[in-house]
Amino acid sequence: MAANALRPEDVDDGSAVPLAGRGATRRNGGSGIRAAKARATDERILAAAMQSFGTKGFEATSLDQLAGELGVTKQTILYHHSSKAELLDAVIDRASVDLTETFHAALSGAGRGWDRIDALVRSVFRLAIRRPELLGLVREVSRLGAPASTRVAHNLEPLVQRAQAFLAAEMDAGRMRRSDPALVLVSAYSTVVGVATEVEVLRAVGIEPTLRTTVVRRRELLAFLHAALVV
Amino acid sequence: MAANALRPEDVDDGSAVPLAGRGATRRNGGSGIRAAKARATDERILAAAMQSFGTKGFEATSLDQLAGELGVTKQTILYHHSSKAELLDAVIDRASVDLTETFHAALSGAGRGWDRIDALVRSVFRLAIRRPELLGLVREVSRLGAPASTRVAHNLEPLVQRAQAFLAAEMDAGRMRRSDPALVLVSAYSTVVGVATEVEVLRAVGIEPTLRTTVVRRRELLAFLHAALVV
DNA sequence: CAGATTGTCTACCACTTGGTAAGTGAACCG
DNA sequence: CGGTTCACTTACCAAGTGGTAGACAATCTG
Numbered sequence: 001m002a003a004n005a006l007r008p009e010d011v012d013d014g015s016a017v018p019l020a021g022r023g024a025t026r027r028n029g030g031s032g033i034r035a036a037k038a039r040a041t042d043e044r045i046l047a048a049a050m051q052s053f054g055t056k057g058f059e060a061t062s063l064d065q066l067a068g069e070l071g072v073t074k075q076t077i078l079y080h081h082s083s084k085a086e087l088l089d090a091v092i093d094r095a096s097v098d099l100t101e102t103f104h105a106a107l108s109g110a111g112r113g114w115d116r117i118d119a120l121v122r123s124v125f126r127l128a129i130r131r132p133e134l135l136g137l138v139r140e141v142s143r144l145g146a147p148a149s150t151r152v153a154h155n156l157e158p159l160v161q162r163a164q165a166f167l168a169a170e171m172d173a174g175r176m177r178r179s180d181p182a183l184v185l186v187s188a189y190s191t192v193v194g195v196a197t198e199v200e201v202l203r204a205v206g207i208e209p210t211l212r213t214t215v216v217r218r219r220e221l222l223a224f225l226h227a228a229l230v231v
Numbered sequence: 232m233a234a235n236a237l238r239p240e241d242v243d244d245g246s247a248v249p250l251a252g253r254g255a256t257r258r259n260g261g262s263g264i265r266a267a268k269a270r271a272t273d274e275r276i277l278a279a280a281m282q283s284f285g286t287k288g289f290e291a292t293s294l295d296q297l298a299g300e301l302g303v304t305k306q307t308i309l310y311h312h313s314s315k316a317e318l319l320d321a322v323i324d325r326a327s328v329d330l331t332e333t334f335h336a337a338l339s340g341a342g343r344g345w346d347r348i349d350a351l352v353r354s355v356f357r358l359a360i361r362r363p364e365l366l367g368l369v370r371e372v373s374r375l376g377a378p379a380s381t382r383v384a385h386n387l388e389p390l391v392q393r394a395q396a397f398l399a400a401e402m403d404a405g406r407m408r409r410s411d412p413a414l415v416l417v418s419a420y421s422t423v424v425g426v427a428t429e430v431e432v433l434r435a436v437g438i439e440p441t442l443r444t445t446v447v448r449r450r451e452l453l454a455f456l457h458a459a460l461v462v
Numbered sequence: 463c464a465g466a467t468t469g470t471c472t473a474c475c476a477c478t479t480g481g482t483a484a485g486t487g488a489a490c491c492g
Numbered sequence: 493c494g495g496t497t498c499a500c501t502t503a504c505c506a507a508g509t510g511g512t513a514g515a516c517a518a519t520c521t522g
Binding site: 141142143150194229 | 435
């Protein structure tokens with residue numbers, strides 16, 4: 001009751017603008033050597049933060065330790081991002097862009113109907129292997145709740161819209177079992193991300209997550225989804 | 232890479248024994264007024280810790296704050312559980328018992344085949360509403376990794392065994408699409424727990440999680456699972 | 463009733479946390 | 493070239509963190 005209740009910070013003040021715009025603290029737009037170096041530093045900060053937030057978790061990541069990994073002082077991080085919360089925001093925006101690009105790319109090459117879902121699932125699994133921190137971050141952020149989750153939800157809204165529209169169209173065309181697209185999306189999302197990321201659960205049922213078992217898992221998941229969705 | 236690697240603490244020393252046995256620190260077995268009071272305190276500690284670990288997360292929960300909520304000093308908590316890690320272990324054991332009892336109860340009243348899955352899903356949703364911290368804890372622990380996740384996996388093994396045996400039997404009887412029971416279990420687990428608990432994701436697709444929408448979600452999920460599993 | 467035991471509290475501790483203040487030297491710009 | 497700006501550092505800090513030491517009163521045990 002106390003945990004997921006609405007907090008005062010929920011009133012989204014700082015307008016989430018993923019693409020460019022306010023890079024660090026609206027300075028650093030230059031094109032000299034200095035500005036380039038600064039951008040490179042910020043790049044490394046964002047990458048390391050995403051890695052740590054997405055795998056170890058937000059609270060479990062300390063700025064000191066993050067700075068240590070980067071061979072930089074904590075104050076450098078705080079120079080680029082005025083607080084830990086703001087760093088999380090920046091990481092979220094970055095991750096949103098990455099996710100959106102990945103999925104749009106996967107879909108642009110796909111055919112119609114089931115092919116699209118197949119392509120999407122494949123790209124999620126590729127992501128789970130190559131950039132596990134990205135999916136982990138989405139989970140972590142949704143666990144953290146309000147200020148952060150609102151941001152990611154807002155950032156990924158176009159993606160969600162596209163997915164829902166696709167499902168609705170497929171249902172209309174009679175190629176997919178008819179039901180509420182939003183709910184189907186949630187079910188499919190849970191299943192895919194869960195199967196792709198819940199390493200510990202896999203261990204619990206005696207499956208050591210290697211590359212080979214991952215392929216098997218993906219195939220099984222596709223069969224599961226196909227049976228669940230396709231008419 | 233650094234995050235989910237095998238840590239030294241992984242060598243499970245302290246044999247997970249959920250039921251009774253070592254209550255607090257192997258004292259406190261008495262039956263006097265004093266012992267009874269102590270057990271009541273420990274009870275409250277465990278309940279509050281499970282609540283906080285399962286909703287806010289392990290790292291985000293401090294012993295000071297936990298003690299504050301209980302109207303007790305931190306040292307009282309550390310008297311009953313020698314460290315925060317050990318408190319987590321105790322909470323895990325307690326949660327394991329609760330989960331096991333819940334599911335066995337749900338299944339004992341259920342019929343055969345699909346009815347059993349139906350009963351199970353209903354009990355997970357009931358859990359998600361009445362004791363969200365329990366499912367949240369499982370998630371949290373599996374995120375925390377090695378020492379804790381090993382423990383919960385070990386504790387819930389009988390449940391997993393039972394589920395796998397059930398799926399295998401259903402497949403043998405030709406009532407369920409044939410495939411690897413372990414993988415089907417993971418898919419189903421991800422889907423059910425995800426749909427039941429991922430409040431933020433629901434918000435993202437525009438579903439405010441109220442009691443009414445929960446019922447709808449459960450119905451939709453059952454249809455999804457039925458289509459995915461039943462032949 | 464006397465003495466040991468047990469549960470809880472007060473008082474600390476070393477250490478880490480996110481964050482601030484005040485520089486410093488190199489790059490930029492007139 | 494000379495001053496300004498910028499990226500970054502060193503040096504702090506107050507507020508927590510998990511955990512220890514020891515006192516104390518209520519309870520148990522003889």
